[in-house]
Amino acid sequence: MSKIVIIQGHPDPAGNRLCHALGHAYAEGARDAGHDVEFIEIGKLDFPLLRSPVDWNAGAEATPPVLIPAQKACLDANHLVFIYPLWLGTMPALLKGFLEQVFRPGVALSQGDGFPKAMLRDKSARIVVTMGMPALAYRFFFMAHSLKNLQRNILGFVGIKPIRNTLFGMVEGVSDKKRSTWLEQMRSLGRQAR
Structure with missing residues (x-):
């Protein structure tokens, strides 16, 4: 069985967004299959953003105390x-700030x-x-540039693979039926730990 960490990157701490529902569906499927699941909701975390190369290179000991449990969970x-x-066109700034703090030199590199x-x-x-746009337009017209950046320049750079x-x-306009299909797709991925 796998140890899975779900990083909920929607910055709204209210927790009532589609992203939250997708994450909970994935967790439900994973737990049903016997996987160990931990949730990190960055919208509920209060941490500083890095502002200089000195901050970035300060190493693991400079990780803000509020992020140490998240960092440990990601490492485990x-x-x-x-x-x-x-x-x-990219991930919310709070998620990028989280990654910079948690995947800093001395931890991920x-x-x-x-x-x-x-x-x-x-x-x-x-x-x-x-x-909000069609996924195919993002993937093929916009070349999924921010997704590729996260895959190659952040996650791949620190050694994570495969990345799906x-x-x-x-x-915004999705029907209840389509939403149910998406949630079941996430449950299925969770059961497979993929």
Whole structure:
């Protein structure tokens, strides 16, 4: 069985968004299959953003205390699930700030001279993105640029692979039937820990 961490990247702490429903459906499926699941809701965390190279290079000991449990959970997990809405063509700033704090040098990358070495090998990930536009338009017209950035330049760079993705488009006007289909799709992915 896998240890799964779901990083809920929607910054609204109210918890009543489609992203939250998708995350809970994934967790439900995973728990039903016997996987260990932990939730991290970044919208409920109050942490500072990094503002200089000195902040970035300060190492693991500079991780804000409120993020240490999240950092430990990510390090202990076999599978990470990132769920967020597409805002201005990319992930919300709070999610990016979370990743900068939690995946800092000395934690996700080696620290010191030379090119950094990935320290999060033997983990897989799924990225789930919701958006107002059609998912196919994002994937093929906009070339899924921010998704590829997260896959290659952040998660892949720290050693996580394979990295799979699921895109949900036109979410504002979705029917109850379609929403139910999406939730069942997430339950199925959770059962498979994929």
